[in-house]
Amino acid sequence: MGRKFFVGGNWKMNGNKAGIDGIIAFLKAGPIDPNVDVVVGCPAIYLDYARQQCPDNVQVAAQNAYKVPSGAFTGEISPAMIADIGLQWVILGHSERRAIFGESDELVAEKTKHALDAGLKVIACIGETLAEREAGQTEAVVFRQTAAIAAKITDWTNVVLAYEPVWAIGTGKTASPQQAQEVHAKLREWLKEKVSPEVSDSLRIIYGGSVTAGNAKELGQEGDIDGFLVGGASLKPDFIQIINAKQ
Numbered sequence: 001m002g003r004k005f006f007v008g009g010n011w012k013m014n015g016n017k018a019g020i021d022g023i024i025a026f027l028k029a030g031p032i033d034p035n036v037d038v039v040v041g042c043p044a045i046y047l048d049y050a051r052q053q054c055p056d057n058v059q060v061a062a063q064n065a066y067k068v069p070s071g072a073f074t075g076e077i078s079p080a081m082i083a084d085i086g087l088q089w090v091i092l093g094h095s096e097r098r099a100i101f102g103e104s105d106e107l108v109a110e111k112t113k114h115a116l117d118a119g120l121k122v123i124a125c126i127g128e129t130l131a132e133r134e135a136g137q138t139e140a141v142v143f144r145q146t147a148a149i150a151a152k153i154t155d156w157t158n159v160v161l162a163y164e165p166v167w168a169i170g171t172g173k174t175a176s177p178q179q180a181q182e183v184h185a186k187l188r189e190w191l192k193e194k195v196s197p198e199v200s201d202s203l204r205i206i207y208g209g210s211v212t213a214g215n216a217k218e219l220g221q222e223g224d225i226d227g228f229l230v231g232g233a234s235l236k237p238d239f240i241q242i243i244n245a246k247q
């Protein structure tokens with residue numbers, strides 16, 4: 001095993017310079033467990049500001065990027081631009097991008113391939129809706145979303161897979177450790193069969209959806225949960241406790 005614990009914060013479309021200053025102050029104060037990779041997803045307009053302020057043990061990620069380096073795509077940013085300002089990470093395929101902005105499995109996979117080709121690391125998000133879970137479709141959905149990515153990429157070294165059940169995002173309804181572990185273990189089986197045993201062993205699969213300082217320790221004890229992608233709680237000092245959940 002030996003998968004390094006990974007905790008991402010996703011600020012979504014929140015904050016301003018003053019708010020970011022506050023977040024960075026608690027990130028600097030830490031203390032942050034050196035055995036954890038910490039990455040915070042920042043709105044595009046503040047990426048360079050956050051990069052300049054963040055301590056060295058916290059990386060800054062973009063929350064989205066388009067599938068080509070440049071061109072007539074008003075309002076978009078590219079992986080090349082993210083790399084150009086000195087950043088290494090991008091979040092792709094978040095359920096809000098899929099549901100609100102109509103991103104298909106195919107587009108998320110194309111974006112993932114392009115971002116990796118451009119030298120970025122990708123937090124690729126997947127997850128089922130409540131209706132899909134209730135219809136017994138959870139596995140089919142997360143396998144389909146992962147398969148779309150697997151069809152486009154061969155090297156998974158720079159990918160972190162974030163399982164975020166849509167019904168748990170921003171709702172206060174966390175998946176139980178058992179529910180999350182079950183899906184993560186199924187994903188690992190799928191990867192072993194469809195990609196390779198090596199990728200199945202080494203790929204970090206993180207959980208997102210109403211993670212808090214109160215539930216992170218229990219979730220983090222599950223064998224196939226390699227970290228978290230945290231929304232609301234990443235804006236608060238509690239985020240430090242989530243980062244250190246394995247201590």
Ligand SMILES: O=C(CO)COP(=O)(O)O
Nearest residue numbers: 010169170209210231232
């Ligand atoms: O969407 C999420 C992280 O990407 C989760 O958001 P919450 O932690 O606010 O539920």
